[in-house]
Amino acid sequence: xLIICEPQCIGFEHVELNSALITLHRNAFPKERILFFAEKxxxxxxxxxxxxxxxxxxEFYAIGVPVSRRYESLRLPRDLAxxxxxxxxxxxNGCDKVLFCSxxxxxxxxxxxxxxxxxxxxxxxxxxxxxxxxxxxxPGNPIEMPFWFRxxxxxxxxxxxxxxxxxxxxxxxxxxxxxxxxxxxGAMDHPYHFVNTERSIRxxxxxxxxxxxxxxxxxLRKKGIDLFVRMAGELREMKAMxxxxxxxxxxxxDKETRSRPLDHLEVPSPVQPLSRDQYDYYANKVDYxxxxxxxxxxxxxxxxxxxxxxxxxxxxxxxxxxxxxYYFRTYGDIGYLCEDYEDVKATILKILNEKPDARYxxxxxxxxxxxxxLKIYGIPDEIRSFWNKK
Numbered sequence: 001x002l003i004i005c006e007p008q009c010i011g012f013e014h015v016e017l018n019s020a021l022i023t024l025h026r027n028a029f030p031k032e033r034i035l036f037f038a039e040k041x042x043x044x045x046x047x048x049x050x051x052x053x054x055x056x057x058x059e060f061y062a063i064g065v066p067v068s069r070r071y072e073s074l075r076l077p078r079d080l081a082x083x084x085x086x087x088x089x090x091x092x093n094g095c096d097k098v099l100f101c102s103x104x105x106x107x108x109x110x111x112x113x114x115x116x117x118x119x120x121x122x123x124x125x126x127x128x129x130x131x132x133x134x135x136x137x138x139p140g141n142p143i144e145m146p147f148w149f150r151x152x153x154x155x156x157x158x159x160x161x162x163x164x165x166x167x168x169x170x171x172x173x174x175x176x177x178x179x180x181x182x183x184x185x186g187a188m189d190h191p192y193h194f195v196n197t198e199r200s201i202r203x204x205x206x207x208x209x210x211x212x213x214x215x216x217x218x219x220l221r222k223k224g225i226d227l228f229v230r231m232a233g234e235l236r237e238m239k240a241m242x243x244x245x246x247x248x249x250x251x252x253x254d255k256e257t258r259s260r261p262l263d264h265l266e267v268p269s270p271v272q273p274l275s276r277d278q279y280d281y282y283a284n285k286v287d288y289x290x291x292x293x294x295x296x297x298x299x300x301x302x303x304x305x306x307x308x309x310x311x312x313x314x315x316x317x318x319x320x321x322x323x324x325x326y327y328f329r330t331y332g333d334i335g336y337l338c339e340d341y342e343d344v345k346a347t348i349l350k351i352l353n354e355k356p357d358a359r360y361x362x363x364x365x366x367x368x369x370x371x372x373x374l375k376i377y378g379i380p381d382e383i384r385s386f387w388n389k390k
Contacts, residue, residue, distance in 0.1 A: 001095035002029060005086050006038035007079065007107045008065055012045055016304070018101045019049035020191035021126070022058055025099070026050075028384060034058045035095075037086060039065045049193060072147035075106040083110040087118045097387055100125045105147035112156040119160065122387065126164050127153070131300035134177060154178045166190040166302035169322040173300055189374055192307040201313060201368065204287055204360040205242065211352055212245040214286030214314065217305035219252035224292025224319075226257045227341055231292070232265040234345065240352035246290075249282045250274060283312045287360075288335070288351070291318035292344065298323040309335070310371045315363035317347055331370035333363055 002025060006018055022036060038046065040062040047060050063085070066078035090098055100107070103125050111123060127149075134150035145151065153163075163185045165171050171187035205211050219225035225248070232246035246265035251273055252258045258270055268274065268282055289309040297303075298321055306324065309316045316335030318324050328337050338344045 001033045001035070001090075001093055002097045002099065003086060003090050003095055004034065004036045004099045004101060005063075005082075006036075006042060006046075006065075006101045007082055008102055008104055009042050010039045010065065011041045013042065014102065015042065015045045015049065016193060017128075017191065018042075019046045020193050021099070021101055022046065022050050023193070024191050026058065029387075035061060035089070037061050037063045039063065071141070071144060072104060072106040072109075073143050075104060076110070076147070079104065079106045080110040080113070083107065083114050087114055087121060090121060091118060096120055096122055098123050103127045103130060105130075105149040105152050108149070108152045109147055112152070112161070115158075115160060122160050122162070124162050124164050124387075126166070128166055129301050131165065131170065131174065134174075134300065150178070154180060157181070157184050162186065164188060165300075167323055167326065169326045170300055170302065173322065177300075190302045190304060190307060192304075192311070192374065194307075194311045194371055194375065201361060201364040204355060204357050206285075210243045210245050211288070211355070212247055212286040213288045213290045213317070213348065214283065215246070215248045215250070215292075216283070216289055216308045217250045219248055219250060219254055219257060221254045221257070222294055222297050223305075224294060225252055225254050227292040228290060229257055229260065229262065229265065231290075231341070231345055231348070235348060235352075236264050238349060240349060242352045242355055244348065244352055245286075247282055247286050249279060249286070283308060283314070286314060289314040289316050290344070291316055291324065292341065293319060293321060295319075295321065297321070307374075310367050310374060313364045313367045313371075315360065315367065317344055319344060327370075331373075332366045333359070334366050334370060335363060 004022060004025065009018070022034065026034060036043065036046065036058055043060050043062050050058055063082060064078070065082070066075040086098060098121055100111070100123065108125065111125070115121060115123065130149055134153065138148050139145060161184060163181065165174060165185060165187050167190065168187045171185050174185060175182045215225060215228045217223065228246065228248070235244045248265065248267045252267065252270045262270070268278065274282070291306065303323055306327070318335065318337055319340060320337045325337065328334060336347045338347055
C-alpha cells in the first residue's frame, strides 16, 4: 500500500505534476493499493486526469489544507493535524510508504516531529518551488526560525526520509548548498503527461513567409516576459527574409509589461488563463519556443513550461542555465542555447534569414525521441530501492 498526500495545493495548482506522480507510482507498483489525499477541488482535477489514464484503481480522499499564510508558524497546527491523520491511516492499514507531493517548512517540521513515533514509515518528500527559498536570508522573526526551510530541511534526517527533486542540476546544486543532504536526495525528470502523443513533425513556417516564436506559460518578469515583448518590437524593425511573429501563450501577470503597447505581438488572453483548447491551438501555431529566463531562475526548481516544448515539438531558443543545459546535453540538438539576450536576438535573426528547414526537422525528431524517453514509465531505481528497503 502507498499513500500519496498533497498537503497544500488547491484547485488547478500542480495538477499536472500530481496526476503524473500518481500515474508514475501506479505503473511502478501495479499491485499496490494507492490512496491519494488532497484538498477537494484539487483532488477532483487530479482524479479526472488519472482516471483518463486507465489502469488500476486509485482511491481518492479529500482533506482540509491550511490557508496559505505568510508565517509558517500559523500553518503549524493544521499541518501537524494533517500529517498525524495521514500517519495514523498508514499505520492502521499496514502501509509503510508515504509520498508528499509538495512541502512547506511547517509540513516538513511536522513530518520529522511525528516520525519519531512512526519509525516503521518511509517518507519521500518532493520539494519543488519552495527549494529556491533556501537561498534567501533567514527570517527576521525568531518564532519563524524553526520552520525556515533551509534549517528544517538540513536537520533531523535519517534513513526513513528521502527527498526527490525534479532535475539532476537541482540535486547537484542542493547538495552543494547543504552537503549533509547528499545521501538523502535523488533526482528524476519532472513527470509530465504529454498531450496528443501522436503529434507529428511538420515543416518550418506554415505559410512559408512567417516564422512564429512562442512564450509558453504565465508571463512573469522573472521568466522574461518583458524581454520577450521588447524583442518582438526590436525584431519587427529589422529587415529579414522571413517575417517574425511573436505569440504569448498564456496570461501576463507582470502589470508593467501588460500596461505597455502590445500590438506588435499576439496576446490572445492577457488577463484570463487560456482554455486547454486555446492553449493547444496557439502552441501548435508557433514554430519555436522562446525561454528568456533571468539567471536567478530555476536554480533549485524545475521549469514545467520547458516540457511544453517537448510536448508540442517546438525547438527551444533559450538563454542558458544549468537546468536547461542538462537537457540540451542529454537529448542533443533540441534548439539553440544562447549566452544572453543579444545572442538570442542574433539567433532569431539568423533563423529568419536562413530558414533552416533541415535542422528544424532534425530538432523536432530529437524532441520526439526525448519525449519517448521522458514518458511516465516508472520511478528511478534509487527511489524504488528506497521504497523496498527493509
